[in-house]
Amino acid sequence: MKVRTFLILLILLGLLILGFVFYYYRSKSEIKRQMSNPNSAQNEILLPQPQRKGEVSLEEALQKRRSVREYKNESLTLEDIAQILWSAQGITEGTHRTVPSAGALYPIEIYLVVKKVEGVAEGVYHYNPESHKLVLNVAGDFNRSVAEIAANQEWIENSAAILLISADFQRTTEKYGERGKQYVWMEAGHSAQNVYLQTISLGLGTVSVGAFSDHSVQKILNLPENIQPLVIMPIGKK
Numbered sequence: 001m002k003v004r005t006f007l008i009l010l011i012l013l014g015l016l017i018l019g020f021v022f023y024y025y026r027s028k029s030e031i032k033r034q035m036s037n038p039n040s041a042q043n044e045i046l047l048p049q050p051q052r053k054g055e056v057s058l059e060e061a062l063q064k065r066r067s068v069r070e071y072k073n074e075s076l077t078l079e080d081i082a083q084i085l086w087s088a089q090g091i092t093e094g095t096h097r098t099v100p101s102a103g104a105l106y107p108i109e110i111y112l113v114v115k116k117v118e119g120v121a122e123g124v125y126h127y128n129p130e131s132h133k134l135v136l137n138v139a140g141d142f143n144r145s146v147a148e149i150a151a152n153q154e155w156i157e158n159s160a161a162i163l164l165i166s167a168d169f170q171r172t173t174e175k176y177g178e179r180g181k182q183y184v185w186m187e188a189g190h191s192a193q194n195v196y197l198q199t200i201s202l203g204l205g206t207v208s209v210g211a212f213s214d215h216s217v218q219k220i221l222n223l224p225e226n227i228q229p230l231v232i233m234p235i236g237k238k
């Protein structure tokens with residue numbers, strides 16, 4: 001290899017490394033800034049990168065999967081919710097996600113109602129899988145009102161956060177017609193099971209809640225008109 005080519009490659013490699021270092025420290029300092037000012041609701045919250053390896057095996061998580069309805073009065077960490085949101089709909093490789101999707105159309109949208117999460121103010125947030133960020137939808141404490149429209153199930157009110165699996169059905173029915181509705185429900189199931197297993201591996205608990213009024217959830221959480229709520233999953237420490 002000529003010396004000139006070698007030098008050019010060396011410079012390119014150096015720039016690549018610098019880019020990674022810059023991105024890493026910028027993400028870290030953004031998360032640090034968020035954590036130092038937890039009380040004012042921020043429009044966007046950059047989440048810590050999810051772990052790709054864990055201590056609990058898949059078989060163990062499957063064996064231990066149960067619906068948990070009693071939670072400690074303790075906060076979740078930002079790492080906990082970042083991991084759970086990633087399990088529900090996060091990006092794994094390219095545009096692929098932790099859940100399968102008919103035609104790779106990804107109609108599922110994840111919302112998080114935050115009550116007690118370290119460094120995050122109370123409010124309803126939307127999860128953006130591409131940027132791995134939470135985006136504020138509406139600020140405030142919504143645990144009680146969500147419990148009320150879900151047959152007063154107290155575990156919803158007592159949870160540290162409530163994950164909502166919702167969907168834009170049109171994204172899938174446009175291509176697949178009526179059959180597309182079934183696909184969206186299947187995708188919601190894939191997502192919910194991931195959340196169950198992920199909470200087990202983090203030592204947390206959740207339960208799939210189906211008894212609620214769609215219309216009221218949509219209204220209270222200020223969801224866009226095209227978004228239909230499908231599954232409510234309160235989350236807390238066991």
Ligand SMILES: Cc1cc2nc3c(=O)[nH]c(=O)nc-3n(C[C@H](O)[C@H](O)[C@H](O)COP(=O)(O)O)c2cc1C
Binds near residue numbers: 065066153208209
């Ligand atoms: C579609 C669906 C809807 C459910 N709705 C509720 C609900 O509204 N409230 C609740 O406490 N549990 C709900 N569950 C949880 C079931 O009660 C629970 O899975 C069942 O009792 C079996 O217990 P296990 O999950 O611990 O194995 C629901 C589960 C599914 C799959």
